[in-house]
Amino acid sequence: MSLIVDKVSYKYSTGTAYEVTALDEVSLEIKDGEFIGIIGHTGSGKSTLVQHLNGILKATSGTVYYNGQDIYDKDYDLKDLRTRVGMVFQYPEHQLFETTVFEDVEFGPKNQGLDEKEVAERAYDALQRVGFPEEYYDQSPFDLSGGQKRRAAIAGVLAMKPSVLILDEPTAGLDPKGRNEILDMIRSMHEKSHITIILVSHSMEDVANYVDRIIVMNDAKVFLDGTPKEVFAHSKDLEAIGLAVPEVTYLMLELKEMGWDVDTTVTTVEEARKEILRAYEVKKSASK
Amino acid sequence: MNIIDARKLVHEYFRRDEEGNVEGVSVALDGVDLKVKAGQFISVLGHNGSGKSTLAKHINALLTPSDGTIYVDGKNTAEPENTYDIRQTAGMVFQNPDNQIIASIVEEDVGFGPENMGVPTDEIWERVENALKSVQMWKYRTHSPNRLSGGQKQRVAIAGVMAMQPKCIILDEPTAMLDPDGRKEVIRVAHELNQKKNITVILITHYMEEVVDSDYVYVMDKGKIVMEGVPRDIFSRVDELKSHRMDVPQITLLAHELKRSGVPVPEGILHRKELINVLNS
Numbered sequence: 072m073s074l075i076v077d078k079v080s081y082k083y084s085t086g087t088a089y090e091v092t093a094l095d096e097v098s099l100e101i102k103d104g105e106f107i108g109i110i111g112h113t114g115s116g117k118s119t120l121v122q123h124l125n126g127i128l129k130a131t132s133g134t135v136y137y138n139g140q141d142i143y144d145k146d147y148d149l150k151d152l153r154t155r156v157g158m159v160f161q162y163p164e165h166q167l168f169e170t171t172v173f174e175d176v177e178f179g180p181k182n183q184g185l186d187e188k189e190v191a192e193r194a195y196d197a198l199q200r201v202g203f204p205e206e207y208y209d210q211s212p213f214d215l216s217g218g219q220k221r222r223a224a225i226a227g228v229l230a231m232k233p234s235v236l237i238l239d240e241p242t243a244g245l246d247p248k249g250r251n252e253i254l255d256m257i258r259s260m261h262e263k264s265h266i267t268i269i270l271v272s273h274s275m276e277d278v279a280n281y282v283d284r285i286i287v288m289n290d291a292k293v294f295l296d297g298t299p300k301e302v303f304a305h306s307k308d309l310e311a312i313g314l315a316v317p318e319v320t321y322l323m324l325e326l327k328e329m330g331w332d333v334d335t336t337v338t339t340v341e342e343a344r345k346e347i348l349r350a351y352e353v354k355k356s357a358s359k
Numbered sequence: 360m361n362i363i364d365a366r367k368l369v370h371e372y373f374r375r376d377e378e379g380n381v382e383g384v385s386v387a388l389d390g391v392d393l394k395v396k397a398g399q400f401i402s403v404l405g406h407n408g409s410g411k412s413t414l415a416k417h418i419n420a421l422l423t424p425s426d427g428t429i430y431v432d433g434k435n436t437a438e439p440e441n442t443y444d445i446r447q448t449a450g451m452v453f454q455n456p457d458n459q460i461i462a463s464i465v466e467e468d469v470g471f472g473p474e475n476m477g478v479p480t481d482e483i484w485e486r487v488e489n490a491l492k493s494v495q496m497w498k499y500r501t502h503s504p505n506r507l508s509g510g511q512k513q514r515v516a517i518a519g520v521m522a523m524q525p526k527c528i529i530l531d532e533p534t535a536m537l538d539p540d541g542r543k544e545v546i547r548v549a550h551e552l553n554q555k556k557n558i559t560v561i562l563i564t565h566y567m568e569e570v571v572d573s574d575y576v577y578v579m580d581k582g583k584i585v586m587e588g589v590p591r592d593i594f595s596r597v598d599e600l601k602s603h604r605m606d607v608p609q610i611t612l613l614a615h616e617l618k619r620s621g622v623p624v625p626e627g628i629l630h631r632k633e634l635i636n637v638l639n640s
């Protein structure tokens with residue numbers, strides 16, 4: 072049970088002077104229950120890549136397998152794939168349209184042809200999972216704050232019960248607290264229901280704190296693929312392609328260069344605190 | 360003299376239901392005092408809905424006060440005959456670059472402002488050249504804006520404001536929709552304009568890293584100014600910032616946590632170098 076991307080290339084404006092290769096023979100496997108971050112700067116191909124995972128874009132060459140089946144087979148049910156691999160686009164709140172939050176979330180399952188009771192149950196369940204306050208279920212989605220709108224929009228995709236959830240820049244434009252709330256919500260959703268989560272982001276700090284695996288895209292190819300620690304160990308390579316490792320990782324690298332005995336694979340503030348504290352105690356007792 | 364002088368500024372608006380009947384009154388600005396000296400680089404921080412964008416719109420008279428007053432370069436925004444002068448003094452750059460670029464070629468877009476002001480043609484081109492060069496977009500002058508990156512578009516938008524030769528530029532969350540590279544470009548350009556051309560800059564943002572080099576920082580919450588001071592002072596109040604839904608840069612937070620754990624580190628560390636120096640001493 073997994074998603075396999077097999078030598079996928081995607082070109083647009085082919086045959087013209089403006090031909091662009093957005094994906095260049097990309098191969099990777101995404102296993103069930105993984106929590107993945109896809110990083111890359113604008114134009115690296117990260118959004119193009121995820122749009123292949125539920126068949127919104129069709130590869131120019133290569134193919135995508137979902138649970139062992141080629142999604143480009145003539146009789147493959149793409150509509151079904153799209154309910155299994157749910158996609159939350161950038162600024163998903165722009166897609167809210169119903170008169171109440173609850174009806175908006177019901178739209179997806181309703182289109183799946185489920186009966187009224189099941190639709191309502193799904194919507195209720197999805198709103199619970201994103202931590203949306205019950206007293207606003209009957210509010211117009213347009214009267215909500217930015218963070219709440221985004222929760223409602225994510226619930227709309229969750230209500231279709233996808234096994235894979237792709238979120239493209241889910242925190243763009245939110246203030247720091249709102250950003251942490253959304254990321255915490257995604258993490259707890261992953262922990263509770265074990266669905267596969269793919270987070271597209273350009274913020275290294277965000278991703279380092281949450282995901283188990285990072286895929287770095289650059290120039291239409293997979294540049295690095297591994298755990299956050301493995302990926303951030305390549306700080307020089309990342310800089311060369313215009314990405315940065317978290318500030319605290321830089322700090323540890325610089326301290327190490329100055330002779331501090333610290334672990335340079337640190338990626339979060341809490342880890343850095345512990346490491347510096349440990350090294351500091353060693354230093355202090357040595358100087359006594 | 361203060362180029363911007365807001366005194367007990369209040370902005371109220373009516374909430375309406377679907378039929379347009381007034382449901383109640385919301386207060387977006389609640390007695391804001393703000394003084395900006397010419398040539399300063401000021402930042403206004405606040406979470407979504409804190410009133411910071413409403414404040415920005417008062418600075419170039421897109422909104423006028425419900426109560427209190429605001430003077431821009433000595434002119435009261437409440438007087439309709441001042442509106443035109445005020446908008447020429449204080450130029451505004453918005454969050455979404457796609458909403459403020461109108462022409463199909465970069466240089467024409469930048470020339471749109473001065474053309475509307477009735478500037479003679481030769482001078483328009485001179486201004487366009489200066490403006491595009493100061494944001495490092497001169498080589499893209501004949502490009503179509505839709506082929507530019509977000510950061511580049513935002514710099515074109517800034518050039519468009521520059522070409523009107525304002526004394527003051529208000530940047531309302533100019534980086535919210537940009538990637539890290541684009542964000543850095545825009546902030547760098549804003550600092551350059553401030554230093555080289557002596558333009559007063561008011562940067563409105565919720566990214567803390569962007570305000571560390573400002574002269575002065577205001578933090579807004581619920582329509583009020585709740586904190587103000589130089590960046591070092593603001594960032595040394597970590598818990599207070601968090602209570603206003605703000606975050607501090609990773610390094611500042613780490614220094615704060617280390618201090619709590621008993622390492623003698625001062626509050627308000629802004630840069631990596633400072634922390635390293637402190638740890639090594």
